[in-house]
Amino acid sequence: MLNISHISTFYGAIQALDNISLNAEKGEIVTLIGANGAGKTTLLSTLCGNPRAKSGTITFNGQDITALPTNQIVRLGLAHAPEGRRIFPRMTIFENLQMGALVADKKHFAADLEYVFTLFPRLKERIAQKGGTLSGGEQQMLAIGRALMARPQLLLLDEPSLGLAPLIVKKIFHVLKEINQQQGMTILLVEQNAHHALSLAHRGYVLVNGRITLTGTGKELLQSDEVKAAYLEGAA
């Protein structure tokens, strides 16, 4: 479904991604782990066309999207819940979800809204509250809900567990598992919380300084010494 082949991305003179290749098949949960500054966010952003890859190609369902504008890429069935959540602060929860549904067929709106509210009942209770006044956890739920409203085939998530209480993290990972199993949605998950992410994912990649150093199934990576040493220290 998603094929990234040999891409490099630069910020000015700084190279953030170096010859990255990665793929995700339909129905998979693929996770990308790596330390701060490894280039995880850059990879997801490059997928969405901002910044652009300087070399290499990205195809989605066989279509080359490397040079497409962001708003056209997401129309092909790819939704991004980006780093920092980026909720529209002066829009209500409802309006934020409406924005998410922009690229989806209108006839699904009511049912999708209901679905997001069953996943996150909290959002329904606060439907008229402005995004900017929500708590961090509520914003994260809204960010995921907003992405789901687009009915994507591929869901990109950038550190959904960041800064959240363990109970909410558990809840969010549970939701991810559910949408993957029930709807067959493909998920590309960037996480610091390597233990959680690798337990959930079918496959994973380890990113170090803009390069992929290791790849394998979630189980394999959980067992690997490199991962254990660098990312699982102290984890349950």
Next chain:
Amino acid sequence: MDYFFQQLINGITLGAIYGLIALGYTMVYGIVGMINFAHGEIYMIAAFIGFLAFLLLASLGVTSVIVTLILVLVISMVFTSVYGFAVERVAYRPLRNAPKLAPLISAIGMSIFLQNYVQLTQGARVKSLPPVFTQNFHLTDSLTISTVQLLILGSTALLLLGFSYLINKTPLGRAQRACEQDRKMAALVGVDVDKTISLTFVLGAALAAVAGVMVILYYGVLDFYMGFLAGMKAFVAAVLGGIGSLSGAMLGGLLIGLIESFWAAYMGGDYKNVAVFAVLMLVLVVRPNGLLGRKQVEKV
């Protein structure tokens, strides 16, 4: 007492016009974070297009005043929108990611260019339009409201209703607010940011077009320089109300219209512009974000 109410009517009328222009400043600032200094010239061009449309329709023998007015408004709104659209394309879009000063200079250049362009093509002399509506309505013996004043108040009220519906309730308005709040995220949910910004300029120009047509009906005169001071005052109105705030722009416009006509009525016309700008400075000292402006800090 009638004198006071007469000034109130005059001030609100003038304020409505400033408000319509100020909306253009504030919308553009909200979405691209720059002051479109050429907006006063867009309003001036609207007045010229309206004037030429009046002449054209008269020469075609259109006699119905209502038909003329509607056609003039439509023609002016359409052509002025094209100018608004072109200004953004030519002068601002190429500089979208440049340092803030670059588009500002570009806007000033555009403003001078448009003034000179109209001066060259239309001449530097003041043009006048014969009165189209001459009827006055007496509210009391010495208190009157003219047809044009009623038109200005009525069309401004209608436009504001339509406009706030557009911004608050329609997908286009939501896309516009999304671009204003987080342009990158707007693109990520599928908003065509370039198109939305273009539309913002078109909308601002269309509102300025109504103001331009109304002003030549009201005062009966126009020249290539009329956009400078009117644009400046509308800009002041937008800042006074809180730049970026739509209701603030309208409120600021009304305040300035009122200050101007009351000052002229009770203190003489000489220093009315001084009064307007003095009020701006006072308000900004007390409320740096304007009357209805948002605080800059914000939890995201």
